[in-house]
Amino acid sequence: MxxxxxxxxxxxxxxxxxxxxxxxxxxxxxxxxxxxxxxxxxxxxxxxxxxxxxxxxxxxxxxxxxxxxxxxxxxxxxxxxxxxxxxxxxxxxxxxxxxxxxxxxxxxxxxxxxxxxxxxxxxxxxxxxxxxxxxxxxxxxxxxxxxxxxxxxxxxxxxxxxxxxxxxxxxxxxxxxTASLPLEVTIDTALDALSHAIEGYLSRRATPLSDTLALEAMGLFARHKEALVRGELTPATRYDLMYASTLGGMVIAQTRTTILHTLGYPLTFSHNIPHGRANGLLLAAYLEFVQPAEPVKVARILTVLGMTSLAEVQQMIRLLLPVPGKYPEKELERMADLVTGASSMAWTARQGTRADLVRILRQSLG
CATH class of the missing domain: 3.40.50.1970 (Rossmann fold)
Structure with missing residues (x-):
C-alpha cells in the first residue's frame, strides 16, 4: 500500500x-x-x-x-x-x-x-x-x-x-x-457535505485514509438524516453536521470532486438552484451511473446510510428537498453539453459520455 x-x-x-x-x-x-x-x-x-x-x-x-x-x-x-x-x-x-x-x-x-x-x-x-x-x-x-x-x-x-x-x-x-441557519440552508449544505464524502469515496484518487474520513462523514450524516427530514436541529445535530462538513473538505482536498459536482453547476448558474441542493437532486442517478464500476463501494455507501437500495436514496432526497421542476429535453442536453469533457470526469469511477450525462439529468429532473 x-x-x-x-x-x-x-x-x-x-x-x-x-x-x-x-x-x-x-x-x-x-x-x-x-x-x-x-x-x-x-x-x-x-x-x-x-x-x-x-x-x-x-x-x-x-x-x-x-x-x-x-x-x-x-x-x-x-x-x-x-x-x-x-x-x-x-x-x-x-x-x-x-x-x-x-x-x-x-x-x-x-x-x-x-x-x-x-x-x-x-x-x-x-x-x-x-x-x-x-x-x-x-x-x-x-x-x-x-x-x-x-x-x-x-x-x-x-x-x-x-x-x-x-x-x-x-x-x-x-x-x-451554524445555529442561525434556516432549515432549508442546513439541508442544502448538509447534502453538499454528503456529496463530498460520497464523491471522494468513489473518486479514482481515493486513498485508504481519505476513504476512512469519507465513511465517517457519511455516518455522521446518516445519524441525523431523520432529524433533517423532521426539521429538528438540535445542537448535537449542528455539531455533527459541521464535523461531517470539515471531514468532507479533508476528503476532497485529496480526491477532488467528480462529475456530480460539475453536472450540478449549470443548475446553479442557469436555474438558481443552491449548490448543495443541485448535488442532492442528482445524487441517486449519479450513484446508479457509477455502480457498475464500483459495486462494492456503492453497496458500502448504502450500508453506512442505513439503506438497502438506490431507490431509498432517491426517496430520502425527495423527503429532504422540494420537488424539482421538469426540464425539457433540449435544456437537459444543453446542460450536459456545458460539462461534457470536463476534467472532473478523469476522477470519476466510470467514464461517461454526453448521453450518460443527459441520462443522469433526465432521471433527476426530466
Missing amino acids: SFSFYLPTKVFFGEGAVNNHGVFLKGRGRRALVVTGRHSATASGAMADIEALAKKLDITLATFNQVPSNPTLEVVGRGVEMARSEGADFIIGIGGGSPLDTAKAIALLATNKVPATALYEAELPEPPLPVIAIPTTAGTGSEVTQHAVFTLPEKKIKKGFSDDRCFPLAALVDPRY
Missing part, C-alpha cells in the same frame, strides 16, 4: 474555537482583511468574536462584506483592491463556501500583479497572504481545502480553481456559528 495525504491547515474544532484558540493569529500581522458576505458573519456571531479577538491582540480589521452567493472574479478583484489599499498582512474568511473561496483568491492575487480575471490562466509566482478560515455553514469544507469555485458569467458556468498554496493556514471551526 502506498499513498500521499497533504493537509497543511491547522484545524481548531469545537465550541468557542475563536475564543479558545484565536491567539494563533498573534504574530500573523497587524492588519487583517475580513472577507465575508453581507449577513452571515454578523448573524452567526463569528464577527463579534473576531472583533473581540482583534482588539485583544491589537490587530486592525478592515471588512470586505460584498461576497454574494456564487461570486464572480469581478467580486474577487474588488476584494484584492481593498486588501492592497488596506495593507493587509493576512486574510480572515468568514462564511460559507463563497466567502471562504473568495478569501483564498484575494489572498493569492493580492501578492501577484495580475488582474482577477486572469486567475485561471496567469502565472502566480508570489505566495499568497496567509488565510484564516471560519466557516458558518456545514457544507463546503472550504476551510480545509486548496480549492475555490467561481461563477464565469461569460461562459455561463461555474469553474473550480485549485492551488496548494491556497490551503488556509488555520481553520477555526465552531458548530455554534
